[in-house]
Amino acid sequence: MAKKEKAKLIVGGRELELDVIVGSEGERAIDISRLRSETGYITLDEGFMNTGSCTSDITFINGEEGVLRYRGYSIEDLCEHSTFTEVSYLLLHNRLPNLEQRENFSRLLNEHSLLHEDMRHFYNNFPHDAHPMNILGTMVNAMSSFYPNVDLLSMRDNIDMTAARLLSKIRTIACYAYKKTMGHPIVYPQKDFKYCENFLRMMFWSPVNNYELDADRVRALSVLLVLHADHEQNCSTSTVRLVGSAHANLYASISAGISALWGPLHGGANQAVIDMLEKIHRQGGDIKKFIAKAKDKKSSFRLSGFGHRVYKNYDPRAKIIKKMCSRVLEDEAEHQPLLDIALRLEEAVLQDEYFISRKLYPNVDFYSGLVYMALGFPTNMFTVLFAIGRMPGWIAHWKEMIQNPKAKIGRPRQIYTGSRQRDYVPIQQRS
Numbered sequence: 112m113a114k115k116e117k118a119k120l121i122v123g124g125r126e127l128e129l130d131v132i133v134g135s136e137g138e139r140a141i142d143i144s145r146l147r148s149e150t151g152y153i154t155l156d157e158g159f160m161n162t163g164s165c166t167s168d169i170t171f172i173n174g175e176e177g178v179l180r181y182r183g184y185s186i187e188d189l190c191e192h193s194t195f196t197e198v199s200y201l202l203l204h205n206r207l208p209n210l211e212q213r214e215n216f217s218r219l220l221n222e223h224s225l226l227h228e229d230m231r232h233f234y235n236n237f238p239h240d241a242h243p244m245n246i247l248g249t250m251v252n253a254m255s256s257f258y259p260n261v262d263l264l265s266m267r268d269n270i271d272m273t274a275a276r277l278l279s280k281i282r283t284i285a286c287y288a289y290k291k292t293m294g295h296p297i298v299y300p301q302k303d304f305k306y307c308e309n310f311l312r313m314m315f316w317s318p319v320n321n322y323e324l325d326a327d328r329v330r331a332l333s334v335l336l337v338l339h340a341d342h343e344q345n346c347s348t349s350t351v352r353l354v355g356s357a358h359a360n361l362y363a364s365i366s367a368g369i370s371a372l373w374g375p376l377h378g379g380a381n382q383a384v385i386d387m388l389e390k391i392h393r394q395g396g397d398i399k400k401f402i403a404k405a406k407d408k409k410s411s412f413r414l415s416g417f418g419h420r421v422y423k424n425y426d427p428r429a430k431i432i433k434k435m436c437s438r439v440l441e442d443e444a445e446h447q448p449l450l451d452i453a454l455r456l457e458e459a460v461l462q463d464e465y466f467i468s469r470k471l472y473p474n475v476d477f478y479s480g481l482v483y484m485a486l487g488f489p490t491n492m493f494t495v496l497f498a499i500g501r502m503p504g505w506i507a508h509w510k511e512m513i514q515n516p517k518a519k520i521g522r523p524r525q526i527y528t529g530s531r532q533r534d535y536v537p538i539q540q541r542s
């Protein structure tokens with residue numbers, strides 16, 4: 112048997128031999144779980160640039176080579192051959208469903224697609240211009256009160272039903288939020304339609320607009336959701352795991368993940384990209400000015416849709432969306448100027464020393480907004496689409512953590528740098 116790799120650490124006059132954990136794709140981690148108890152030291156790694164928070168069987172990324180696989184299947188294969196429903200099943204169950212399993216899963220999704228009628232009243236109390244991500248997070252959190260058995264054991268035992276509930280209802284919640292902002296009547300899900308068909312219909316059908324489903328658009332939406340379905344320990348998924356590690360229920364954990372995703376450095380970037388492209392367009396299409404500003408260290412401006420913590424190569428998801436973008440936008444003269452600016456921006460960035468040396472490539476958000484626009488989604492729904500896509504990943508990670516008998520509550524440490532002990536000063540004596 113091959114000798115197990117070890118790492119040696121010399122600290123505080125002691126030498127410590129630490130185990131090296133090797134993943135199935137050969138990634139290596141030094142196991143420091145004994146470090147503090149044996150030496151009194153902790154590690155400090157702001158932004159978790161080098162820190163693994165768990166082992167996981169769900170998603171593999173090789174950021175240097177631009178590889179992404181869910182449960183071992185390449186993202187390219189899944190986008191070409193699979194659907195969002197099937198990929199959701201794969202992430203949750205670690206296998207592609209057979210015909211019967213897929214039918215049962217679709218049935219569950221259909222049965223749980225309606226929202227409790229009382230939850231509709233919530234929508235009336237949001238201001239008309241409330242951001243749909245805010246509505247989404249609030250409504251998912253409120254599901255804890257509307258759907259029983261939120262204690263850990265019931266959720267763990269009924270994970271299929273809870274997962275179907277979340278996957279299906281989040282789409283209904285999102286469409287109601289959109290209709291609320293439009294002041295239009297809501298459209299109920301219908302059992303004859305598949306997941307993405309229902310989604311588009313609930314968004315765009317109205318009594319005065321008999322929205323016709325188009326197979327290419329349905330397919331484009333499904334691919335976009337597949338592309339967002341998981342991305343291992345990103346900010347929102349780590350949030351879901353951290354909140355869930357306190358044994359908070361799944362709805363509360365996912366609601367926290369939605370809040371994290373809303374941030375412009377994470378899922379909010381797809382909306383920021385379109386805002387940026389529109390601004391460039393309004394100002395005459397001069398991309399050089401924006402590139403110069405992004406490189407200027409005195410400015411906090413960054414090119415939205417470029418750079419990634421893990422990908423130091425072309426994001427494989429961006430590659431797939433870029434191809435789809437040209438196809439979906441082919442007949443959309445209205446959006447061509449933004450696509451042209453995006454293509455020019457990418458070309459210039461990929462030749463610019465600043466971006467080359469920092470390995471900054473287009474990420475998943477750079478082209479996704481253009482496709483969402485072509486499908487008819489307004490910009491404030493882009494991050495909501497990301498959240499719907501990410502739902503199976505969040506649930507799969509919650510499930511993996513909760514089923515791990517060794518899982519502990521997430522509780523990082525810190526190095527305190529504040530004042531040392533001070534004596535309390537009564538208010539009359541304070542300057």
Ligand code: ACO
Pocket residue numbers: 158375376377378380405406412413414415416417418419420421469471474475476
């Ligand atoms: N434009 C200009 N410069 C950038 C950009 C950008 N988009 N991204 C990174 N840089 C520069 C930084 O200024 C820094 O330069 P320095 O070394 O001279 O200080 C260097 O590249 C490294 O950047 P960090 O912020 O340290 O990289 P980090 O891994 O922490 O951040 C992030 C990654 C947040 C994605 C960053 O690239 C960014 O802000 N991008 C724009 C926002 C965006 O597109 N977010 C979506 C990410 S994908 C997702 O969440 C789904």
